[in-house]
Amino acid sequence: MHSEQLSANGVSPMPHGYALMTNPALNKGTCFSERERDALGLRGLLPPRAFSLEEQMRRALGNMRRKPDALEKYIFLTTLQTRNETLYYRLLQDNIEETMPLVYTPTVGQACLEYGSIFRRPRGLFISLREKGRVAEVLRNWPIADVRMIVVTDGERILGLGDLGALGMGIPVGKLSLYTACAGVHPSYCLPITIDVGTDNGKLLDDPFYIGLQQKRVRGAEYDELLREFVEAVKTVYPKALLQWEDFGNTNAFRLLEENRKNLLSFNDDIQGTAAVAIGGLIASLRLTGKKLTDQRLLFLGAGEAGTGIGELFTAAAQKAGLSEADARACCWYVDSQGLVVKNRPGKPLAHHKLPFAHDHAPVATLAEAVEAVKPTALIGVSGMPRTFTEQIIRRMGELNKRPVIFALSNPTSRAECTAEDAYKWTEGRAIFASGSPFDPVTIDGKTHHPGQGNNVYIFPGVGLGALACGAREVTDRMFLAAAETLAGQVTQADLDLGRVYPALTKIRDVSAKIAAAVAEEAHRENLATTPRPADIEADIKAKMYEPAYREFE
Numbered sequence: 291m292h293s294e295q296l297s298a299n300g301v302s303p304m305p306h307g308y309a310l311m312t313n314p315a316l317n318k319g320t321c322f323s324e325r326e327r328d329a330l331g332l333r334g335l336l337p338p339r340a341f342s343l344e345e346q347m348r349r350a351l352g353n354m355r356r357k358p359d360a361l362e363k364y365i366f367l368t369t370l371q372t373r374n375e376t377l378y379y380r381l382l383q384d385n386i387e388e389t390m391p392l393v394y395t396p397t398v399g400q401a402c403l404e405y406g407s408i409f410r411r412p413r414g415l416f417i418s419l420r421e422k423g424r425v426a427e428v429l430r431n432w433p434i435a436d437v438r439m440i441v442v443t444d445g446e447r448i449l450g451l452g453d454l455g456a457l458g459m460g461i462p463v464g465k466l467s468l469y470t471a472c473a474g475v476h477p478s479y480c481l482p483i484t485i486d487v488g489t490d491n492g493k494l495l496d497d498p499f500y501i502g503l504q505q506k507r508v509r510g511a512e513y514d515e516l517l518r519e520f521v522e523a524v525k526t527v528y529p530k531a532l533l534q535w536e537d538f539g540n541t542n543a544f545r546l547l548e549e550n551r552k553n554l555l556s557f558n559d560d561i562q563g564t565a566a567v568a569i570g571g572l573i574a575s576l577r578l579t580g581k582k583l584t585d586q587r588l589l590f591l592g593a594g595e596a597g598t599g600i601g602e603l604f605t606a607a608a609q610k611a612g613l614s615e616a617d618a619r620a621c622c623w624y625v626d627s628q629g630l631v632v633k634n635r636p637g638k639p640l641a642h643h644k645l646p647f648a649h650d651h652a653p654v655a656t657l658a659e660a661v662e663a664v665k666p667t668a669l670i671g672v673s674g675m676p677r678t679f680t681e682q683i684i685r686r687m688g689e690l691n692k693r694p695v696i697f698a699l700s701n702p703t704s705r706a707e708c709t710a711e712d713a714y715k716w717t718e719g720r721a722i723f724a725s726g727s728p729f730d731p732v733t734i735d736g737k738t739h740h741p742g743q744g745n746n747v748y749i750f751p752g753v754g755l756g757a758l759a760c761g762a763r764e765v766t767d768r769m770f771l772a773a774a775e776t777l778a779g780q781v782t783q784a785d786l787d788l789g790r791v792y793p794a795l796t797k798i799r800d801v802s803a804k805i806a807a808a809v810a811e812e813a814h815r816e817n818l819a820t821t822p823r824p825a826d827i828e829a830d831i832k833a834k835m836y837e838p839a840y841r842e843f844e
C-alpha cells in the first residue's frame with residue numbers, strides 16, 4: 291500500500307545534502323542524478339559516476355553473497371535497510387528465494403539469539419515495564435505519524451527457541467520487512483514493537499550484555515495492565531493501524547486475541563496465520579492423494595497456538611464441506627508434552643484451547659503409540675521439538691497411507707520435527723512434505739522432490755494488505771478460511787509435480803494480492819469494510835501495492 295498522504299518518509303521538511311543521504315527512505319546513493327546533486331546540495335558528497343537502481347541491486351547482491359555465512363548476510367541486509375530502503379526492498383523482492391531465509395526463518399532465529407551484539411541502529415519501539423503509564427507517549431516518539439501495520443511481540447515464544455525477551459525484536463522487524471517485500475505495504479506504514487516485561491531465560495539474565503530488562507518475566511495483573519494500556523494507546527495514537535500479535539507465549543496469546551479482536555483491529559499470526567497456511571497446504575494435498583478434506587485424520591505433535599489454531603480452521607473448513615462440528619473436531623488429534631490429549635487425562639487439567647479436541651480415548655503416552663491409535667492421514671509437527679518424527683513413525687505413516695502428509699512446521703530449521711530428506715527417504719519418496727523453514731530439494735531413486743514451505747508468510751502479508759485496503763473493522767476467522775482456500779487455489783499442477791503443495795515463493799506478491807482480494811471480498815460480504823467496494827478488488831489492491839523505485843527529486 292502507498293502512503294499517499296506522506297512525504298516519502300512521512301517526515302517533513304524534506305532534508306537536503308548530507309541529511310538526505312543518511313535518510314534511508316529518501317537516499318538513492320549513487321543513483322542521484324547530476325541535476326539532483328546540484329539541486330539537493332549533494333555535489334561532491336558522492337563519487338562522480340551515477341548508477342541505476344538495477345546496477346546498485348546487482349552490486350549489493352554480489353556484496354551480500356561474498357559474506358561468509360547467513361548471519362553476516364543478515365547483518366549486511368539490515369545495514370542496507372538502514373542506509374537505503376528502496377535498494378533493500380528491490381534486492382529482497384527480486385531475489386526472494388535467496389533473501390527470505392536470511393531476513394526470516396531460519397537466519398532470523400540466530401539473529402534474535404545474537405540481537406544484543408548485532409544491534410546497530412534502533413529499529414522499532416521497545417516498550418518496557420518502565421514505560422507503564424507512558425505508553426502513548428512512547429508510541430508518539432516514533433517519527434512517523436501514520437502507522438498502519440504493527441507487529442508486536444513480548445518475546446516469550448520466539449519461533450521454537452523459547453523465551454528470548456527483548457532479543458525477540460528481530461521477529462517483528464523481519465515480519466514487517468516481509469509485509470513490504472511480499473505484499474507491498476509501504477515501509478513507512480510499518481512499526482515493529484517489542485514489549486519487555488522481563489524474561490525467564492536464565493542465560494539472558496546472567497548475560498552482562500543482555501539488552502532487555504534484567505528481571506524475571508512479570509505475569510498477572512501488572513502484565514495485563516501494561517497490555518491493556520498498550521492496546522488503548524495504539525487505538526488512540528494509530529487509529530488506522532492493524533496489529534499482528536506475534537510469538538507470545540500461549541498463556542497470553544489466546545486471551546490477548548480473544549480480549550482484543552473485536553476491540554482493536556488485530557489478529558494472531560501464530561494461531562490464525564499458521565492455521566491458514568496449513569489448511570491451504572492440506573487442501574492442495576488432496577489433489578495428490580485424491581482424497582476429500584472430510585476423509586482426513588490429522589495427528590498433531592503440539593497442541594499450542596499453531597496446533598489448535600490449525601484444528602479450529604480445519605473444523606470450519608470441514609463444516610463447510612458438510613461435516614458436523616463434532617465430526618470435524620473428531621478428525622483432529624493431538625499429542626502434547628503429556629501424551630495424547632484425551633478427555634479425563636490424569637494429571638494437570640487440560641488448557642482451555644485443547645478442550646474442544648480432547649476425545650474419549652484411553653491415555654496414550656507417545657507419538658508412536660498415538661499413530662497406531664489414530665492411524666492418521668496427516669502428521670503435523672508444531673511442537674518446536676526437533677527430530678521427533680522418527681524413522682519408525684515416518685515409515686509407519688508410509689505403511690498407513692499411499693501418500694502420507696508430513697508437515698514439520700516448527701521453526702527454525704534446528705527445531706523441525708524431521709528433515710525433508712527423512713520424510714522422503716523413509717517413505718520411498720511418497721511423502722507430501724512441507725516445513726516451516728526451507729529445505730533444499732531431495733533426490734530419491736532419481737526423482738527430485740521440491741518441498742514447499744508451510745509458513746505463515748504465505749498468509750499474513752496478504753491478510754494484512756487486504757484488511758488495510760478495504761478498511762476492515764475486524765479480521766475474522768472466515769477471512770483466514772478465504773485466505774487458505776485462495777492459497778490452495780494458487781498451487782499449480784507444476785507445483786504438485788515438483789512435490790510441493792505451496793506456490794513458488796517467486797510468486798508471493800501475486801499470491802498475497804489474491805489473498806488480499808479474497809480477504810477484502812469477505813470483509814465486504816460480512817459488512818466489515820469501511821471503504822466502497824471497487825469494481826475489481828484485485829486490480830485495485832495491486833495498484834495500491836508499494837514498488838521499490840526511486841522517486842525523482844525536482
Ligand SMILES: NC(=O)C1=CN([C@@H]2O[C@H](COP(=O)(O)OP(=O)(O)OC[C@H]3O[C@@H](n4cnc5c(N)ncnc54)[C@H](OP(=O)(O)O)[C@@H]3O)[C@@H](O)[C@H]2O)C=CC1
Nearest residue numbers: 449450592593594595596626627673674700701726745746
Ligand atoms: N510454520 C509456521 O508458519 C509456524 C510454525 N510455528 C512453530 O510451531 C512451534 C510451536 O509454536 P506454538 O504452537 O505457538 O507454541 P506453543 O508453546 O503454543 O505450543 C507448543 C506445543 O508443543 C507441545 N510440546 C512441547 N514439547 C513437547 C514434546 N516433547 N512432545 C510433544 N509435545 C510437546 C506443548 O505441549 P504442552 O501443551 O503440554 O506444553 C504445546 O502443546 C514453534 O516451533 C513455532 O516455530 C508457529 C507458528 C507458525
Ligand SMILES: CC(=O)C(=O)O
Nearest residue numbers: 449450560701745746
Ligand atoms: C513462522 C512463525 O510465525 C513462527 O514460527 O512463530
Ligand SMILES: [Mg+2]
Nearest residue numbers: 536537559560
Ligand atoms: Mg510466529
